[in-house]
Amino acid sequence: MKTVRLSVPAGEVNLPLCVRTGQVFRWYEIQGLWAGMANDALLIVNPEGNRWSLSAVGGEPIPLFTHLFRMEVDLKSVQVQLIRRDSRWEQWVRALPGLRLMRWTSATECLFSFLCTPANNLPRITGMIERLCERYGTPIAEWGGRQWHAFPTVERLAQAEEADLRALGFGYRARTLIEVARALQAREPNWLESLAELPYWDAKQALMTLPGVGAKVADCVLLFGLNHNLAVPVDTHMWQAMQKWVLPELRGKSLTERTYRQIVDWFHERFGEWTGWAHQYLFTAHLLESQRKGE
DNA sequence: CGTCGACCTGGATG
C-alpha cells in the first residue's frame, strides 16, 4: 500500500466533521488515522498539518480523496457565497469550519445506504451498513486490525433473504432493500447513474418510483450520490431548523408535500446552485446542536 | 390535500 502526500490548506477540510455527520457512514478513527470505505476502495487519511498522507486499497488515493471531498471546490468561496446570499448563514459557517459537501463514488451504494436511514439514528444506521457489507460484500483489505469489505453488489442484494437481513437488524427496511435491488435489475443497466443527467425535478420524480424512496431519501441520493446540487433533503433536523431559524412562518405547520416543496423552492430562490451546500451547513448545525443538548 | 397509524430496533427518558 503506497502512501502519498497531498497539500491541504488549513481550514479547507475538517475531516471528522465531514465524515461523522451523516453524509457518509463507513468512516472510522483508528490509531489516530481516519479510514473509510467508498464502495470497493479503502482510503486511509492522516489529517495532520497541511501535507496530509493518504493511502488506498482498490483505488488511487489522491483521485479518491479529491472526488469524495470535492476538492475542486474552493471552500472559502462557497462560504462567501452562502453568507452573501443570506447573512444568517455566517453563524453556521463560523461554527463549522472545514465542513464540506461530500460526494459518493457510487450512486448505488448511496441509494442503499440512505434506504437504511428512515426513522433511524446514526449509530444504528452505521452498524446496519457495516453488517450488510460484512455479510454480502467482498473482502477488500485487512488493515488496522479489521477486515474491510466492499459494498454489496445489486445482484447480491437482489438474492438476499429478507429473514437474513432482519437477523442483521434491518427491521422493516429488509424488504425494501431487496425490492429496490430487484427493481434496479429490471431497469436499464445504468438507469440510476443516468439520473445525474436529468433536470433535478425529473430525476427526483424518477427516483421516487422506487419502493421506500420518498422525497427525503431521493434528495439524499441526488445530493450526495448524483451530483444534483439543487437537492434539499428535508428531514426532522432540517424541518426544525427551518422553523426555528429561517422561516418562522412554518411554525405550527407540519411537514407535508407542500411545505417540503416550499422549502426546496425557497432554497433555490435564495441560494441557486449553492443550495446543496447551504443545506449542509444548516443541517449539520442543527444536528450538532441536538446532539449537544440531547434535545 | 392533511392527518394518522403501522412499521423494526435499540438507546434514552420517566
Place this chain on the structure above:
DNA sequence: GCATCCAGGTCGA
C-alpha cells in the same frame, strides 16, 4: 424493571 418516546421516513387508508 417497564412503558413510552424517538431517531436523517414512507406508505396506504
